[in-house]
Amino acid sequence: METTDADRHLDGNAAGGMLAEVFRFEATTVIVTCAGCGAAGPMAELLLYGHGMGQILRCAGCDTAVVRVARVRDRHWLDLRGARSLQIGGGQ
Amino acid sequence: MGATETVGGGQAGRLAWRLAEVIEIRDETPRVRTLRIGVPGWRGHKAGQHVDVRLTAEDGYQAQRSYSIASAPESPWIELAIERLDDGEVSPYLAGEVRPGDTLELRGPIGGYFTWTVDDGGPLLLVAGGSGVAPLMAMVRHREAAKRAIPTTVLFSSRSAGEIIFRDELDRLAAVDPSLRTVHTLTRNQPEGWTGFRRRIDAAMLAEVAGPPHPGEGLLAFVCGPTRLVENVATDLLALGHRADRVKTERFGPTGT
Numbered sequence: 001m002e003t004t005d006a007d008r009h010l011d012g013n014a015a016g017g018m019l020a021e022v023f024r025f026e027a028t029t030v031i032v033t034c035a036g037c038g039a040a041g042p043m044a045e046l047l048l049y050g051h052g053m054g055q056i057l058r059c060a061g062c063d064t065a066v067v068r069v070a071r072v073r074d075r076h077w078l079d080l081r082g083a084r085s086l087q088i089g090g091g092q
Numbered sequence: 093m094g095a096t097e098t099v100g101g102g103q104a105g106r107l108a109w110r111l112a113e114v115i116e117i118r119d120e121t122p123r124v125r126t127l128r129i130g131v132p133g134w135r136g137h138k139a140g141q142h143v144d145v146r147l148t149a150e151d152g153y154q155a156q157r158s159y160s161i162a163s164a165p166e167s168p169w170i171e172l173a174i175e176r177l178d179d180g181e182v183s184p185y186l187a188g189e190v191r192p193g194d195t196l197e198l199r200g201p202i203g204g205y206f207t208w209t210v211d212d213g214g215p216l217l218l219v220a221g222g223s224g225v226a227p228l229m230a231m232v233r234h235r236e237a238a239k240r241a242i243p244t245t246v247l248f249s250s251r252s253a254g255e256i257i258f259r260d261e262l263d264r265l266a267a268v269d270p271s272l273r274t275v276h277t278l279t280r281n282q283p284e285g286w287t288g289f290r291r292r293i294d295a296a297m298l299a300e301v302a303g304p305p306h307p308g309e310g311l312l313a314f315v316c317g318p319t320r321l322v323e324n325v326a327t328d329l330l331a332l333g334h335r336a337d338r339v340k341t342e343r344f345g346p347t348g349t
Contacts, residue, residue, distance in 0.1 A: 009319045009343055010158070010343055010344070011341070011342065011343040012205075013142070013158075013203055013205060013206050013342045013343075014142070014158040016142070016158075016202040016203045016204075017107070017144040017158065017199060017200070017202045020107055020202065021107060026204035026205075028203055028204055028205040029204050029205045042205055043205075044203075044205035044206060044340075044341075044342070045341060047319075047343070060323070
């Protein structure tokens with residue numbers, strides 16, 4: 001398979017490590033509703049941008065930055081303005 | 093950097109970076125090799141989970157990547173299948189320079205979405221592109237270790253015959269297990285006499301391999317590979333009538349985070 005830049009996205013699965021630094025529950029199975037387009041799906045299926053120190057999870061449909069996490073030394077910054085809601089638990 | 097740095101709050105124990113030792117290295121294909129790694133205090137994983145691996149340069153610069161665990165949860169060690177990416181920061185070391193006895197920093201297991209245990213049942217459809225086969229191989233190996241004849245089809249897209257990762261093991265398992273089927277497609281080069289598919293995975297191929305939606309809950313699909321393959325396959329499976337909540341995806345993104 002040819003690999004192009006468009007192929008080079010990880011997703012919310014790979015963000016699991018950093019998300020687990022912030023959330024005390026399994027975050028990748030949380031159902032997130034995008035504030036941009038209203039699409040709802042597991043956090044694992046958002047597209048991941050960024051590196052180890054800061055990560056942005058974007059809606060695959062409309063590109064809205066749904067979840068932003070950055071780590072500066074022992075402090076985390078979490079920006080959820082792109083998420084209309086999180087559905088946590090429920091047998092996930 | 094210490095081996096036991098902890099980050100975050102309540103789950104610091106699970107998330108602790110730990111020093112792990114490379115036990116054995118096996119070449120799988122010219123570009124992919126398996127690292128068998130011993131992790132002191134490892135409490136097991138679920139098939140489909142990954143670990144974060146962190147390398148620290150002498151000047152303190154750190155690079156971190158996620159690698160799916162390819163070994164069965166039943167194994168006392170973990171195995172990672174590392175694909176060498178020529179422009180990578182981490183993979184040239186892990187796929188080239190690292191030697192048995194070397195140590196790595198890693199944390200995990202990580203992930204609760206793209207996971208499967210035999211108790212989740214099937215029938216299973218595992219769709220892989222290239223090194224995206226790694227977490228799916230953990231599922232195949234788990235299924236074999238647990239000796240559960242859950243109907244399973246592996247649909248595996250590779251560029252050429254020489255680049256089929258785990259080919260011998262998949263063929264060997266399928267030869268003795270009538271409930272396991274492996275279907276290959278080769279997208280770039282096919283050897284003489286190749287009777288398998290010779291194109292990218294498409295809706296027609298999925299319909300032929302997976303069949304119509306099963307009654308009841310239907311098949312449980314795990315799709316892992318490059319972004320475009322994953323999104324095309326997921327879209328096609330839904331269009332064929334398979335349930336969205338039974339199609340799980342993971343984009344492996346060759347460049348890593």
